[in-house]
Amino acid sequence: xxxxxxxGMVAATLVALPLGMTGAGAAGQGxxxxxxxxxxxxxxLSGVQRADLEAMAADAGVGLxxxxxxxxxxxxxxxxxxxxxxxxxxxxxxxxxxxxDPAVGTIRFTGTVPAGARALVAALPRSVEVRLVGGESLSxxxxxxxxxxxxxxxxxxxxxxxxVSSYDRAAGLxxxxxxxxxxxxxxxxxxxxxAIRDALPASAGRVEVVLVDEVAGRxxxxxxxxxxxxxxxxxxxxxxxxxxxxxxxxxxxxxxGHCPNGMTHENMSGETEVDLTFRSGHVGQWGDFQWxxxxxxxxxNFYWDSxxxxxxSARANPSDDQTICRYGRTTARxxxxxxxxxxxxxxxxxxxxxxxxMNSDEAEGGDSGGPWYSGNTAYGFHKGQTSCGFxxxxxxxxxxxxxxxxxxxxxxxxxx
Numbered sequence: 001x002x003x004x005x006x007x008g009m010v011a012a013t014l015v016a017l018p019l020g021m022t023g024a025g026a027a028g029q030g031x032x033x034x035x036x037x038x039x040x041x042x043x044x045l046s047g048v049q050r051a052d053l054e055a056m057a058a059d060a061g062v063g064l065x066x067x068x069x070x071x072x073x074x075x076x077x078x079x080x081x082x083x084x085x086x087x088x089x090x091x092x093x094x095x096x097x098x099x100x101d102p103a104v105g106t107i108r109f110t111g112t113v114p115a116g117a118r119a120l121v122a123a124l125p126r127s128v129e130v131r132l133v134g135g136e137s138l139s140x141x142x143x144x145x146x147x148x149x150x151x152x153x154x155x156x157x158x159x160x161x162x163x164v165s166s167y168d169r170a171a172g173l174x175x176x177x178x179x180x181x182x183x184x185x186x187x188x189x190x191x192x193x194x195a196i197r198d199a200l201p202a203s204a205g206r207v208e209v210v211l212v213d214e215v216a217g218r219x220x221x222x223x224x225x226x227x228x229x230x231x232x233x234x235x236x237x238x239x240x241x242x243x244x245x246x247x248x249x250x251x252x253x254x255x256x257g258h259c260p261n262g263m264t265h266e267n268m269s270g271e272t273e274v275d276l277t278f279r280s281g282h283v284g285q286w287g288d289f290q291w292x293x294x295x296x297x298x299x300x301n302f303y304w305d306s307x308x309x310x311x312x313s314a315r316a317n318p319s320d321d322q323t324i325c326r327y328g329r330t331t332a333r334x335x336x337x338x339x340x341x342x343x344x345x346x347x348x349x350x351x352x353x354x355x356x357x358m359n360s361d362e363a364e365g366g367d368s369g370g371p372w373y374s375g376n377t378a379y380g381f382h383k384g385q386t387s388c389g390f391x392x393x394x395x396x397x398x399x400x401x402x403x404x405x406x407x408x409x410x411x412x413x414x415x416x
Contacts, residue, residue: 045072048375051152053333059335065221070100070298073128074322075374078104080121080130082316082403085140088114093136094143094169094341105319106131110139136169143167144342146205148285148353149342150174153204159196162215164283164386165344166357173206177392180211197214198284216395217347217386218365226303227329228255228369229273237263239329239370240404241381242312243298244291244411251298251414254291254405255369256383257283258350265294275392280410287400288352288383289408290389299355300414302371302378305333311416313376315402317341318356324374326382328367336360336397343398345386354404361395376412 045053049072050064074097081095084107093108105128107117110145113132138146151165151174160178163166167174184192189211196207226240238259245251253265253276261278274294281290300312304327318324318338325335334360345352356372356379363370363382372380380399388396402413 003124012224017204021070021222027098028353032297035097037395047158050374051305051308052325055325055333056181056335060323066101069103071323073103073125074105074319074375075102075324076124077103077121077128077130078319078322078374079314079316079318079377080124081105081107084117084120085317087120089139089141093139094320095317097322098131102373103128104131105129106133108132108136110142129325137172138167138169142343144354145167145390147342147344149172149245149256150176150200150204150207151346151351151353153200154178154196154207154209155346157196159192159199160211162217162347163345164215164388164392166340167342171208174204175208175210175212177212177387179214184211210392212387212392214387215345215347215392217345218385226253227305228259228276229266230260230263230265231295236329236366237384238366239327240265241369242302242378242413243300244405244409245414246411248292252279252291252411253298254289254295254381254409254411254413256381256400257281257288257408258383259290259369261290261339263292265292280409283352284408285351286404286408287354287381289381289400291403291405291411300416302373304371304373311376312378312413313390313416314375314379315413315415317401317403318379322374324372326363326367326370326372326399328363328370328382330366331362336362337395339352339388343386345398347386352400354405355383355386355398355400356380357386357388358397361397363397372399376416378415382403 053067056071057064091109095107098104098106104203112134131236138170147165148166154176163178165176192208193211230237238255240253240255244254263276274296276292280289301309323337327333339359340357342356343357351405370382381402382399385395386398388394388409406412
């Protein structure tokens with residue numbers, strides 16, 4: 001995995017939380033419970049920060065003071081963790097929100113902790129304890145490759161159809177839930193799952209196979225966050241995510257790759273409709289993306305809510321258990337928590353991997369391609385939903401990372 005083009009200083013994304021003990025502590029150190037100080041920080045929130053934290057507070061059913069204590073530091077932590085991943089891609093394993101309040105984030109590595117890693121998180125508020133931990137068996141890049149290899153190996157048996165796969169770091173294996181290719185009584189599924197697992201090549205690694213009735217896979221198909229309509233139609237097709245630029249300096253609009261290639265763009269419903277020119281698309285190992293150019297300008301602005309714009313100042317990878325927000329033209333703004341950092345999904349024979357999976361399913365048709373963000377940081381483009389949860393019986397939102405659109409299409413998300 002290549003992690004590139006991370007833009008924006010960590011300090012620019014920080015909420016002015018009060019200082020406590022020194023951050024970047026070793027495991028076992030604890031930052032003080034500074035809820036009163038966090039509450040005082042409400043008065044210095046920017047308009048962007050306050051809007052997101054109010055949405056997170058509403059989603060969590062808590063007051064704004066508590067939301068500041070739990071969530072205000074998480075975006076800055078993930079931006080810093082992305083800088084660490086960029087500096088040490090071969091040993092970076094994962095980043096996670098270990099505790100919301102008190103604020104504790106953990107960055108894990110294979111082998112020993114790199115000597116320079118601590119300096120990359122030094123700009124975080126001292127009230128945030130950052131744990132740097134070595135000894136992981138797989139890097140983030142290794143996990144991506146393991147999930148894709150296991151997912152494809154199970155499907156290559158010809159004994160399953162749709163499937164969803166993700167890595168269980170605690171168990172050290174890839175879990176694959178798949179619908180059997182032929183009708184099987186429930187009593188025969190466990191034996192068939194074992195037979196599929198036993199037929200896998202050694203290169204598939206450690207794999208658990210579970211057969212389910214079906215794998216959910218709905219796709220929820222100028223300024224980012226704009227309204228995208230199909231050519232010759234006034235109906236909503238998708239939502240634009242963030243604006244992009246290629247190495248030649250050509251700017252454009254990016255959205256989900258499964259959206260129609262022929263579309264028009266409106267910043268708001270009923271405003272000037274601009275024709276788009278399809279440039280390229282990708283639905284596969286890097287996620288689900290496409291980009292278009294237009295005759296208009298494409299700044300770094302995006303709609304984070306109906307009629308409201310903000311700039312993009314940074315691009316980052318999410319941390320496990322981080323709370324971030326999404327905007328779509330059907331459901332508007334919702335916030336949720338990251339549940340998995342590398343999910344691979346195949347539905348109707350179409351594979352998309354390296355997806356981020358959330359805790360719940362809140363988006364609907366027309367939200368595809370919309371931005372996932374926190375503050376002024378761009379995280380991803382909405383894809384749709386897939387199976388998740390206990391016995392894979394629930395559905396959860398999935399999306400593609402902005403840091404992979406360069407690998408997929410040769411463009412990067414614009415920043416100010």
